Amino acid sequence: MMLLDVKVSIPFKLLSACDHSADYGMLSLQGPESRNILEKLCSTNFSNSAFPFSSHQLVEIAGHQVRAMRLTFVGELGWELHIPSSCLVTVYEAVMEAGKDVGLVDAGYRAIDALSSEKGYKHWHEDVRPDTTPLEAGMAWLVNPKLKTEVDFLGRDALVQQKKKGLKKRLVCFKVESPVPLVTLETIYRDGEIVGYIRRSAYGYSVGSNVGWGYVEHPEKVTLDWVKSGTYQVECMGEKYDAVASLQAPFDPKNLRIKGEYEEYSRIHGDAGRKVSQSKSV
DSSP: OOOEEEEEEEETEEEOOOOGGGGGEEEESTTTHHHHHHHHHOOOOSSSSSSTTTTTEEETTEEEEEEOOOOOSSSSSSEEEEEEEHHHHHHHHHHHTTTTTTEEEOOOOHHHHHHHHHTOOOOOOTTBBBOOOOOTOOOOTTTHHTTTSSOTTHHHHHHHHHHHHHHHHHEEEEEOOOOOOOOOEEEETTTTEEEEEEEEEEETTTEEEEEEEEEEOOOOOOOOOHHHHHHHEEEEEEEEEEEESSOOSSSOOTTTTTTTHHHHHHHHHHOSSSTTTOEEEO
């Protein structure tokens, strides 16, 4: 996060914000063993009740103060570790040593792209842009609570009208049985007619197919029944490949793995998808 140098005048107060972007680094520890690894390193209670999702606490790792945030962008139990740059390497080495016996390995942005795509996490500038709304992007949960109140916010009137009139475009997930990778901007066909383009794509190793996200459009209204009733193809390298459309992410839609409920996930899905023995340091 970049903080710009700025001062804002408020009655009886003076606030200032400074850019500390270079002063901190971040490690993302993700996977079934992430909680066990962190509990080896510090005395903090990382249980669901003591450290719920989307919360943060200051913890001590290898003698250094670290802000741990229980977040994920890959669909696993995990924590982001926000660390002063001066001790980033020391904390990284301590984490890797603690996870050595459970197979902890480094992973990079290609892994993040693949895992987040099959989990349905949105990327700014691809899935979500200035020309899309939360309703079109399948993120109504962000605004619906406020729309049920009188709280005003920028764009409220447009969203109220969109809910009333219906959506003319909607973000849809496509599992594409293509032998070649998607690179985005592939044409989406519904019943032989062009209805949109792929905005974002990656190979979903857990689901065994290319996963593409794109907006489908209709001049009158894009309803759920309209999306579900069509037969889809995606054109790639001049060839059309069959695709399965869904408004739901193909991987772990119940978020069992994020909650750390790996046994329940395995009971439902068996050996399909990601192995529960994997942990990732990103």
